[in-house]
Amino acid sequence: MHFYGLFGESLSHTLSPALHKRIYQKLGIDAAYKAFAFKPDLLEQAVSGVRALTINGVNVTIPYKEKVIPYLDELDSFAEKLNAVNTIEHINNKLIGHNTDYAGFGLIFERRNWTIESKTAMILGTGGAAKIVETYLLDHGIDHLIIVSRSPERFENTDKNTYTNYESLSSYNGDYLINTTPIGMYPDIASSPLDASVVHQFDTIIDLIYNPEMTTLLQLGVQQHKQVANGLDMLVGQAVKAVEIWENCTIENSLVDELIDYFQNKVSETK
Incomplete structure (x- = not known):
């Protein structure tokens, strides 16, 4: 065995x-x-x-x-x-x-035939999971990434990446909004990293949390008729x-x- x-x-x-x-x-x-x-x-x-x-x-x-x-x-x-x-x-x-997280994240897009090339995505968080998401999206032709951090000054903007904080999100919009933080994970299921006004600015909402199945963030997306996916x-x-x-x-x-x-x-x- x-x-x-x-x-x-x-x-x-x-x-x-x-x-x-x-x-x-x-x-x-x-x-x-x-x-x-x-x-x-x-x-x-x-x-x-x-x-x-x-x-x-x-x-x-x-x-x-x-x-x-x-x-x-x-x-x-x-x-x-x-x-x-x-x-x-x-x-x-x-x-x-x-x-193997890289391949696992890609499965979210592969199973739904969601395209990445020439799109814009916002990533919430800058930890290890965020790095996987960033690398996968860049490898597959994303046009631009907005990466949200509590301390964006620690990072340097590039042609592809713009770093910002949670207080400045009203000025951004795009195709994908991806949460890589644990905010909203069981048992703290009532929490969301963002409110409905920011969710409104994106077409598709992805939350890497899988428990609960429908996080508060994803619920905000469903209420606004967005495409959504969790981390399962x-x-x-x-x-x-x-x-x-x-x-x-x-x-x-x-x-x-x-x-x-x-x-x-x-x-x-x-x-």
């Missing part, structure tokens, strides 16, 4: 163990998956535990996607480019960092890519669709 897990600081409401269990069942893989929550000062020991206990691989979530890098033996070219790791492969006594596609997409790396296999798109439908219903049942 192969053994996998998830590293994070607060994991009480994660769907990852149930998601991986279902993937293994569907593919007939003899494997188990467990969430490991721990405080930041234990990260080095946790990584050492992967080596000592011959755990075959782990996923990594906030706040460790960048902090884990110094403890790994190598990064694939993609994780190195993004400076973020969400999947660790333990093979031949080496810990190799990968990033990204969660499933990155998990599938991680399993493909760990088990050296290829997973059909039909199973991805089935998993998304199944867990959409699961999240809805928890309302």
Whole structure:
């Protein structure tokens, strides 16, 4: 049996163990998956535990996607480019960092046939998830990005990127509004990073949160007849890519669709 897990600081409401269990069942893989929550000062020991206990691989979530890098033996070219790791492969006594969030985020657009080229997007947040979103959009031909930070002065504007703060959003509009912050995540489901007036200025609203299924931000979008999407596609997409790396296999798109439908219903049942 192969053994996998998830590293994070607060994991009480994660769907990852149930998601991986279902993937293994569907593919007939003899494997188990467990969430490991721990405080930041234990990260080095946790990584050492992967080596000592011959755990075959782990996923990594906030706040460790960048902090884990110094403890790994190598990064694939993609994780190195993004400076973020969400999947660790333990093979031949080496810990190799990968990033499957990029592909997971892309699934949101692929499944809906939403175009990116020549569009404008606003990204809320500047953390690790925001970097993934920014890189994916730039790689796929976005015309311009408006990146919202509490401290935009820390960043330098470029031809493609404009940094601004939350107090200056009334002057911006565009095609996509993408929330990468945890504001509105369970259990704080009444919160929204923006109000309805800003939502009105964008055509499509994406929230990387998947629990609740319909965040307050997405509800504002629905009320204004916007296209909306939550982060479940990204969660499933990155998990599938991680399993493909760990088990050296290829997973059909039909199973991805089935998993998304199944867990959409699961999240809805928890309302």
